[in-house]
Amino acid sequence: MDRLVKPDVKEVNIIFNRNQKCFATFKLSNLMHTMNVAVSLTTTNPSLLSFSNPLSIIPPLSTMCFTLMLSKPSAQPPLSSPLDTILVKSSVLPKGKATQEELRRMFLKSGSQIFKDAIIPITFVGPHVVEFLLTPAPRKLDISFLLEKAISACDESQLSLLLRAAARCGNSYFASVLIEAGADVNNRDSSKLSVMALAVQSGNADLIEILIDSGYLIDNSVDWLLHKAAAMDRVELLEVLCLSCLDINLNSADMNGRTALHVAAIYGHVEALRFLVSVGSDPDVVDCDGWTPLHCASAEGHIKAVEFLLDCLKYVKYAVTKDGQTAYALAFKKGYSKLYDMLHLGDVLHKAATTDDVEGLKSCLAKGIEVNGKDQNGWTPLHRAAFKGQIKSVKLLLSYGAKTNVVDDHGHTPLHRAVEAGHVNVAMTLIGHGAKPNMKGLKGAVPLHLECYKKHLSLVSPLGGEKERA
Incomplete structure (x- = not known):
């Protein structure tokens, strides 16, 4: 016989909860029909992981439960590569009984009477472990292996929340693994904020493509994805969204009636303006206050954006807001004198030249x-x-x-x-x-x-x- 006891698990999974007591249980069965067996349990990291009963006696053909505990609550899981392990040693007790001190002395010795019955890996699992792995700190760890283990203890709702965290971080690898494990790509929070919106905010084009390929369904009434990309002047994100997300509305408006063109104009992002116009965004569209993108760019003094918008439209500079203001009036109000010429005075000069x-x-x-x-x-x-x-x-x-x-x-x-x-x-x-x-x-x-x-x-x-x- 090469061993006296048999564990009921191949690895011990501890569900890690931040700053809480964490433990896991497993069982050892005595394989001897007529004799008691003494067992000794030790870990490769005894300062962090310990047993309440490391030395025990198991009666013949009986099973005993053991509890592995973190020595104290921690804010971070004590992950390691390679994994910490439990070493299970055993020995036959001819007399059938022994004191704790006798057991301790017995397992201090080595010899044919001491069996090394099992080496059991210890893994930390659960959403708090995944969140920790998302941080940039544990670079020496085998992230892919530990992530796979940690995810195994997460239910669908936890996976979906973790997907949101991965999207917020712009981590496309984590997102792929979580989606494969069952995370819902169409998950939204109470404010209707989508996973895709978080991905766009992170600026990761690969992640956006992964979500689209995984079945993300856009809701144009609340998904102002182009607005977010335009605000960042990230043309590559706009390209992915417009060319891959077939149901996207180029002229979808936010709660203020503003399109992505309005947003790009407010920030003066000319490249975003140029791309959006090239794929069909309407530069004539007005928001709830009657403002065109040109009004927005003029009110912020963005010269290059105003020049571009004037090139796109011949007569839009004469449009007025609901309170009767032209783009020139908005620029004049804030003293953006470099815009006066192109928005108004140029017309006056041309008219004066025509009439002498x-x-x-x-x-x-x-x-x-x-x-x-x-x-x-x-x-x-x-x-x-x-x-x-x-x-x-x-x-x-x-x-x-x-x-x-x-x-x-x-x-x-x-x-x-x-x-x-x-x-x-x-x-x-x-x-x-x-x-x-x-x-x-x-x-x-x-x-x-x-x-x-x-x-x-x-x-x-x-x-x-x-x-x-x-």
Whole structure:
């Protein structure tokens, strides 16, 4: 016979509860038919793990229960790699009885009469162990092995709570293991906050994909996932959500009626704005107060975001909120002077240039407006004044640094526009200030076509060459 007793378990699992007494029980059975057997129980970590009855006598063919305890409550489970173990020694008692001191002396000796019947691993299990493993502290431990053991003692509700913790930490490995063990990916707390929302907040794109692949069902009425990603300017998260989560609503609104575009605009996140618009988010949408994303960006003074939104929409800058405020009014209220030009004063300058309102031009330019600012067609104020033949406005704009060779969206310079409209004096003034008379537009047109001048001049020298009678 190679052993005298047999344990009823292959390992002892202690359910660890933080700062509470923790223990586990197991049984040893005497395999001898006629003789008592003495047993000795020791652990590899006796300062932490001990028995209430480490030395005992088991009658023939009987079973005895033993309790393994943590020596004192602890905030952290005493995990180890490799695992701590219980060593079970046994010896036959011919006399059938012995005192504790006699048993102690017996097992201090070694010899053929002392059997090493079992080595039983000790594992700590339960949700508190999983939570501890989620922390960055126990790096020397075999996390995967210990996690598998710890999860074995968790029920479905505990697994789902632990999945929320893993999502909050952005730990995709833990999330995968927990989901495989039975955690509910569609679990929500009392405030309807989902596991997916926690994953997005963690910023882990892999974790988001795992949840989607595991059957996460989006609820667009409360899942403002795009809002969270937009607030962080995490375009890669937006991509995963928009391209993998087929039921997601690009224009879902939060309790204030704001879409993800509103949120990106509030924070001035241009890359998030660009992506959301590219996949179909509506930049015209208004919130509960009638604010567009442009209103939001303007109220926060985000220049690049305002520029992008103005490029997306030609006339959205004229939209008013429920209390009648334009994007310009919001920027003006907070003193964001760098936005005045693109939101309002640029329009005033273009209008003044069109109508030859010299005093209006001077007033705008004195406020620091960009003299070469373009409208929705790429026209500068000089384009407008030249096309309308407003020579006074042309000269004033040139004196303030207006560029003569800037092109509009069709590749035309102010000189092109002046010649197109037949304004010779304007054309010659522009040439005198550096306009290139042989500069081609996108369609190859040269501004100073001879026929244009025959209508208006008796002598023409467009390129400084020969004169010709009209």
